Amino acid sequence: xxxxxxxxxxxxxxxxxxxLLLQGFANTMLLIAxxxxxxxxxxxxxxxxxxxxxxxxxxxxxxWVDLFRALPPLVLLVFVYxxxxxxxxxxxxxxxxxxxxxxxxxxxxxxxxxxxxxxxPRGQWEAARSSGLSxxxxxxxxxxxxxVRNVLPDLVSNTLxxxxxxxxxxxxxxxxxxxxxxxxxxVTYNASPxxxxxxxxxxxxxxxxxxxxxxxxxxxxxx
Amino acid sequence: xxxxxLFLFSFLNLRVIAEYLPxxxxxxxxxxxxxxxxxxxxxxxxxxxxxxxxxxxxxLSxxxxxFVDLFRAIPPLVLIVLLYFGLPNLxxxxxxFVCTWVVLALVLAAFAEEIxxxxxxxxPRGQWEAARSTGLGxxxxxxxxxxxxxLRLAIAPLTNRTIAITKGTALGSVVAVSEILAQASAGVxxxxxxxxxxxxxxxxxxxxxxxxxxxxxxxxxxxxxx
Numbered sequence: 001x002x003x004x005x006x007x008x009x010x011x012x013x014x015x016x017x018x019x020l021l022l023q024g025f026a027n028t029m030l031l032i033a034x035x036x037x038x039x040x041x042x043x044x045x046x047x048x049x050x051x052x053x054x055x056x057x058x059x060x061x062x063x064w065v066d067l068f069r070a071l072p073p074l075v076l077l078v079f080v081y082x083x084x085x086x087x088x089x090x091x092x093x094x095x096x097x098x099x100x101x102x103x104x105x106x107x108x109x110x111x112x113x114x115x116x117x118x119x120x121p122r123g124q125w126e127a128a129r130s131s132g133l134s135x136x137x138x139x140x141x142x143x144x145x146x147x148v149r150n151v152l153p154d155l156v157s158n159t160l161x162x163x164x165x166x167x168x169x170x171x172x173x174x175x176x177x178x179x180x181x182x183x184x185x186x187v188t189y190n191a192s193p194x195x196x197x198x199x200x201x202x203x204x205x206x207x208x209x210x211x212x213x214x215x216x217x218x219x220x221x222x223x
Numbered sequence: 224x225x226x227x228x229l230f231l232f233s234f235l236n237l238r239v240i241a242e243y244l245p246x247x248x249x250x251x252x253x254x255x256x257x258x259x260x261x262x263x264x265x266x267x268x269x270x271x272x273x274x275x276x277x278x279x280x281x282x283l284s285x286x287x288x289x290f291v292d293l294f295r296a297i298p299p300l301v302l303i304v305l306l307y308f309g310l311p312n313l314x315x316x317x318x319x320f321v322c323t324w325v326v327l328a329l330v331l332a333a334f335a336e337e338i339x340x341x342x343x344x345x346x347p348r349g350q351w352e353a354a355r356s357t358g359l360g361x362x363x364x365x366x367x368x369x370x371x372x373x374l375r376l377a378i379a380p381l382t383n384r385t386i387a388i389t390k391g392t393a394l395g396s397v398v399a400v401s402e403i404l405a406q407a408s409a410g411v412x413x414x415x416x417x418x419x420x421x422x423x424x425x426x427x428x429x430x431x432x433x434x435x436x437x438x439x440x441x442x443x444x445x446x447x448x449x
Contacts, residue, residue, distance in 0.1 A: 003312070003313060004313065007309070007312035007313065008309060008312070066432065066435050066436065066439075067428070067432075069386075069435050070427065070428050070431035070432040070434070070435045071390075071424060071427055071428065071431070072390040072391070072392070072393035072404070072427055072431075073390075074393040074394060074396070074404065075393050075403075075404050075420075075423065075424055075427055076424075078404060078408060078420065079417075079420050079421075079424060082408070082411060082417065082420065083234070083411070083417035083420045083421070086233040086234070086416070086417045087229075087230065087233055087234070160295070161387070164296075164297075164298035164299075165298070166298075167298035167300045167301055168300055168394070170300070171397060178298070178300060178301050178304065181301075182304060182308070185308055185309075186308075189312075190312070191305060191308060191309030191312055194301070194304060194305040194308065194309055195305065195309075197301055198297050198301050198302065198305060201296060201297050201298055201301060202293065202296045202297055204296075205295075205296040205297075206292060206296050208296075209292050209295045209296045210292070212295075213288075213291075213292075213337065216337065216341055217340075217341055217344060
């Protein structure tokens with residue numbers, strides 16, 4: 001027990017590593033602030049494009065989305081970070097993370113938003129257009145608000161996944177929370193900084209998980 | 224070399240690909256084994272937890288919710304790294320394969336429990352009461368009346384979640400599991416050519432694209448019946 005406490009819950013070691021952990025936390029927040037909006041914007045764009053009546057375009061978009069849903073995000077990230085420099089495209093850790101997350105999470109967001117837009121009855125479009133709203137206004141004021149409300153649990157759930165996924169940036173030497181905790185662990189040969197990182201993620205995301213649990217249990221009503 | 228030739232030389236270099244095909248094929252087999260273990264144990268544990276939760280014991284339900292929340296909130300890579308680098312301090316050093324398997328199976332179990340539980344909740348109370356009053360026991364009611372309906376609702380989200388978590392096998396490359404990504408990365412550093420990564424990405428597509436397509440089918444098929 002003592003061995004467990006001293007190697008996993010060692011307050012002194014965590015305190016000594018506080019600067020590293022804090023900097024890691026700040027970088028993780030930066031990654032979240034980049035990855036979530038990029039994914040949402042890319043996903044919205046893909047979802048809107050897939051409204052096109054052109055069949056072949058819809059098919060190509062579906063292939064694109066499925067491609068990035070089938071590829072593990074870490075593989076994508078390693079490819080962007082370690083592969084593209086051979087083509088003369090050196091993006092660095094932060095740039096690579098941004099590109100990989102844009103490709104990966106926009107595919108997931110696109111699927112969710114498309115389902116949301118599909119769930120808004122056709123008559124809403126027609127009514128809004130015939131009352132004089134332009135196509136863009138119809139989308140922004142009538143369709144999207146209802147679409148987002150209908151798929152809110154999925155949007156929150158995917159955002160949670162994107163936030164957790166930022167931890168893979170440690171693999172390309174981006175000094176985010178996990179990377180810094182791992183640095184501290186390898187210097188001290190003590191796992192407490194890793195436990196601290198896990199606790200920080202838990203504190204950050206637990207409210208979101210609780211919220212999600214409520215949203216999800218309220219929804220599946222049988223008609 | 225023209226730009227196109229340079230591109231082919233870098234990313235689709237047949238000589239390099241032929242050289243690393245065997246090791247990536249070995250990584251592919253290991254990934255399949257790891258994925259199968261994760262799916263089987265994760266789904267079984269998730270189902271078991273959902274059934275335990277339906278017993279209605281407050282203590283048990285609280286413990287299950289705590290477990291689920293923990294594994295939904297902490298990134299799997301953090302847990303894998305914690306197990307792999309932390310446990311040796313206690314004189315116990317599981318391989319990276321075991322760490323990846325255990326963590327991803329627990330994460331899948333947590334998500335599966337939530338999804339199946341939501342399915343069980345959606346079965347109207349009257350169904351329980353009707354089944355019990357015809358003389359079926361608790362478990363018979365669960366098995367013959369409630370779960371068939373609950374699982375029908377759960378199947379689409381469960382498939383999607385299973386795929387998303389199984390893709391996490393790539394995280395094993397961080398803790399020295401020689402699965403596809405690890406083999407491909409090793410190939411890149413030995414050959415100074417990124418073609419093994421292209422091959423690795425293709426291997427993942429071969430593995431997961433059929434699963435994604437299957438998930439789409441399941442989604443469409445079960446969407447109607449709600």
